[in-house]
Each structure stands twice: as C-alpha cells, then as structure tokens.
Amino acid sequence: MFALSEEQQAIRQAVRAVCDAKVAPAAADVDASARFPQEAYDALVASDFHAAHIPEEYGGAGADALATAIVIEEVARACASSSLIPAVNKLGTMPLLLSASDEVKAAYLPKVATGEAMFSYCLSEPEAGSDAASMKTRALRDGDGYVLNGVKRWITNAGVSDFYTVMAVTEPGQGARGISAFVVEKSDEGVSFGAPEKKLGIKGSPTREVYLDNVRVPADRMIGDEGSGFATAMRTLDHTRVTIAAQAVGIAQGALDYALGYVQERQQFGKQIAQFQGLQFMIADMGMKVEAARQLTYAAAGRSERGDSDLTFFGAAAKAYASDVAMEVTTDAVQLLGGYGFTGDYPVERMMRDAKITQIYEGTNQVQRIVMARQLLAGVQSHL
Known part of the structure; x- marks a missing residue:
C-alpha cells in the first residue's frame, strides 16, 4: 500500500545521522538537567531540519507533511525533547501558513527558516x-x-x-x-x-x-x-496532530530498538533472553504496533499535505493510536530490561516518561475519540 520514495528515505538517513552524532549523546543529560537541548537545536539548524516545513519562498526547505513527519519521528527516536523543536515550530507557524496575510508571512517565516527565531x-x-x-x-x-x-x-x-x-x-x-x-x-x-x-x-x-x-x-x-482565530486554531491542530503522532512513533521506535539490542545480549538460564517465547511474543507485538502506528501516521500526513476532507479523522486517529502505542511499547521496553529498565542508567525509562505526554497534549486521546466519532457519524471518513 505504501512505500517511501528515495528522497524520503534519504531524508530519514540524513536526520538519523545528525541525531546519532549530535542529539542522542546529549539526551540523558538534557533530561537529567531539564535544560533546553541547545546542541540539538544548533545541529538541526545547521542541517535545515529545525523547521523543514517552511516553504522555499520564505527561505525554508519546503518539506511536505510526510517529510516533516519523518524528521520529527527520527529526532524523537533519539530525544523526545529535541523533537519538539521542529514540531512546535510547525505548530506555531501553521496558523500563519493557513490564514495570515502575505505581509505577516514575509515578516516572520524567514526568521524561523534561518533558525534566527522559534x-x-x-x-x-x-x-x-x-x-x-x-x-x-x-x-x-x-x-x-x-x-x-x-x-x-x-x-x-x-x-x-x-x-x-x-x-x-x-x-x-x-x-x-x-x-x-x-x-x-x-x-x-x-x-x-x-x-x-x-x-x-x-x-x-x-x-x-x-x-x-x-x-x-x-x-x-x-x-x-x-x-477567525478559533477556526484557524482547529485547522492547525488537524495538521499538527500528525506531527505528535510522528513524535510518538519515534519514541516507540527508539525504545524498541534499544530493547531489541538488550534482549540479544542479556543471558539468563544459559541463553539469550531473546530466545524465550514469552519475550518473543512481547517483541512481536511491539514491532507490529509500531509499524501500524507509522503507517497510520504516514497516511494522515498524506492527507495533511493534500488537505483532504477526512484529515480531521485521520489526524485524530493517528495521534491517538500512535501515542497509545508509544506508551505501551515504552512500558514493555522497561519490562524487557527488568530491573535495569527501571533505572536512569538506561534510556527506556526516559522514553516511557516522555511517551506519556503524547497521549495528553494537542488534545487528549479522549478528545481525539470524540473527534473521530463525530467524523464517523457525519460520514466523512474515506472508505479505502
């Protein structure tokens, strides 16, 4: 049903390289010190991933909604706090892109595009x-x-x-x-x-x-x-709930990746714990749900880019499902690490704490379900 283009795959690889080198190494200290991740901001600005959605006419990279989601997903895989740099830049500027005059756009969007301002x-x-x-x-x-x-x-x-x-x-x-x-x-x-x-x-x-x-x-x-402000605010959230879904997918993927490495190294009863069927079932469910969340998020991103009539349903669905998956997968990752997962020496406990907010902000998941139900009852969901 869906495959990333070569350009989109290249974007993922480029963002991951930046995050592996500059973002992930500082993530634990950023969390422990509760400080703004300046090194992540500088690295994202240098690579033009801090506000990739800004159109080229305003000096931005002109990334579409799916490419922007991939950027946010990859940053969140390394550090959820840092992923709020591109995510909130999009949230703050989306009202301008949707509703502002050309003069307002020209006054503010270039400064965000260059990294001069957030x-x-x-x-x-x-x-x-x-x-x-x-x-x-x-x-x-x-x-x-x-x-x-x-x-x-x-x-x-x-x-x-x-x-x-x-x-x-x-x-x-x-x-x-x-x-x-x-x-x-x-x-x-x-x-x-x-x-x-x-x-x-x-x-x-x-x-x-x-x-x-x-x-x-x-x-x-x-x-x-x-x-017209409230209408603009709600239209904005239709688009930016996709970015929260992407953030949630990234957090979940980061936890799954770490847990996969751990269970293949940890030995108990004379063999890798990855060989125990009970753990394999957990791992299978984690991988299945992360991929389902990713596909739903990308489907919503496509609708965001096109401005489809069913974006409201898909944005709410992606945000609610992906954030629920992030909470479940990060909790399971802590379980897979056992006592080590419960300590700050390993990243999965940070990921579990970070995942929780994705179920709450930009509309709680209870509100998302109200939104989805209203859309379904109004008959606006596509029949794929």
Whole structure:
C-alpha cells in the first residue's frame, strides 16, 4: 500500500545521522538537567531540519507533511525533547501558513527558516484546556492596534521562542466566533513568563505560562480576519496532530530498538533472553504496533499535505493510536530490561516518561475519540 520514495528515505538517513552524532549523546543529560537541548537545536539548524516545513519562498526547505513527519519521528527516536523543536515550530507557524496575510508571512517565516527565531503556540489557559473556546484572554481594539491581557498555560518552548501565535477574545459573548489570532513577540512590552513547569517527561523542552499584561499589538499582526482565530486554531491542530503522532512513533521506535539490542545480549538460564517465547511474543507485538502506528501516521500526513476532507479523522486517529502505542511499547521496553529498565542508567525509562505526554497534549486521546466519532457519524471518513 505504501512505500517511501528515495528522497524520503534519504531524508530519514540524513536526520538519523545528525541525531546519532549530535542529539542522542546529549539526551540523558538534557533530561537529567531539564535544560533546553541547545546542541540539538544548533545541529538541526545547521542541517535545515529545525523547521523543514517552511516553504522555499520564505527561505525554508519546503518539506511536505510526510517529510516533516519523518524528521520529527527520527529526532524523537533519539530525544523526545529535541523533537519538539521542529514540531512546535510547525505548530506555531501553521496558523500563519493557513490564514495570515502575505505581509505577516514575509515578516516572520524567514526568521524561523534561518533558525534566527522559534515560534510557539498559545491556545490553552488555566481554565481553558480541552474547552479552548472558553478562553479568557482578551484583545481589545485600541486605535490602530489591539491591547492583549491574559494568561496562557502549557506553552511549549515558552521563553525560548521569539514569536508566539496567541488566541484571544476580540468579541465577548460570541464563543468560538469571537476569538482572533495574533502574532506576539517576546520583546513586546508586557510579555513575561512563569517558572518552568516540573514535568514527568520532555524535561528538555521548557513549558511555561505566558503572561500578557497590556501588550499592544499592531492590527496588521492579526492572523486572518477578526473572529477567525478559533477556526484557524482547529485547522492547525488537524495538521499538527500528525506531527505528535510522528513524535510518538519515534519514541516507540527508539525504545524498541534499544530493547531489541538488550534482549540479544542479556543471558539468563544459559541463553539469550531473546530466545524465550514469552519475550518473543512481547517483541512481536511491539514491532507490529509500531509499524501500524507509522503507517497510520504516514497516511494522515498524506492527507495533511493534500488537505483532504477526512484529515480531521485521520489526524485524530493517528495521534491517538500512535501515542497509545508509544506508551505501551515504552512500558514493555522497561519490562524487557527488568530491573535495569527501571533505572536512569538506561534510556527506556526516559522514553516511557516522555511517551506519556503524547497521549495528553494537542488534545487528549479522549478528545481525539470524540473527534473521530463525530467524523464517523457525519460520514466523512474515506472508505479505502
């Protein structure tokens, strides 16, 4: 049904080479120190994998959705925290690609393409997570601009990114139709950040609150028309859930690869533990599920690139399935390593911790199932 082109296979090999040399060696320290993986960022920028999705007209590599997914998958195989560099750059800039004026695109996308700046996405709030339309952040029209006030929570790479796509209410009482999107710059007066969250996993990717205190934004920094922000946010997630699925596949593959090496070296009862049928069944299930998740993710990536009508279903399905697989496979990898798997001396416990967030962010897997059910009931899924 599906095979990668020679170019796509070459991209995978190139990213893996960069990650084996520059990203994987620092992954344990990045996790233990809860520090931004600067060496990974520098290596990804040098190889043009930090924001591969940016179109060539803005100085980017112009990678399609599948190639971008492969990049994220391979980085996540080495270090999940580092994979949030290309993933969140896509999340932050996707609203611009979908809805912004040519002037806004020209002002910001080239800086991301060169690695001069990163872009984050500000949708969630303390009281608006899954129910994002209930956000409280306000954008009040004032002369030739808007004044933003509010708090955004769970913002990935906050404080490191220079630019932020911020959703805010411009028309109170209108629900989702009253929300607009803006580009906010880190340097804008009134922008500040909370303390880094102390997290279970992805510790190398800073997660902080973003505070907006009378932040004045010129009107020409609005993304799309007034009132179109929530629709843009949801369209964005249709595309970027594919990148979270790719991240989950990468984490799972990294854990499987490590476990395969371990079980062929570890000896018990006079033979490799890989020769025990009970472990072989576990390994078979792990490999089967990783490959199923990968194929579903790539199928969703194809729909993202084409803008197919069933992208919403496939994006949600890929994200939910791949993240559930990542949690299961990393847990099994810990089991295969026995007591060693439970220690920080081996990478699978980090991978297990990192995998958990893929079931939660960019829409919990419970929300994904609601999305899928609505799509199925509306009859929009393709019959392949």
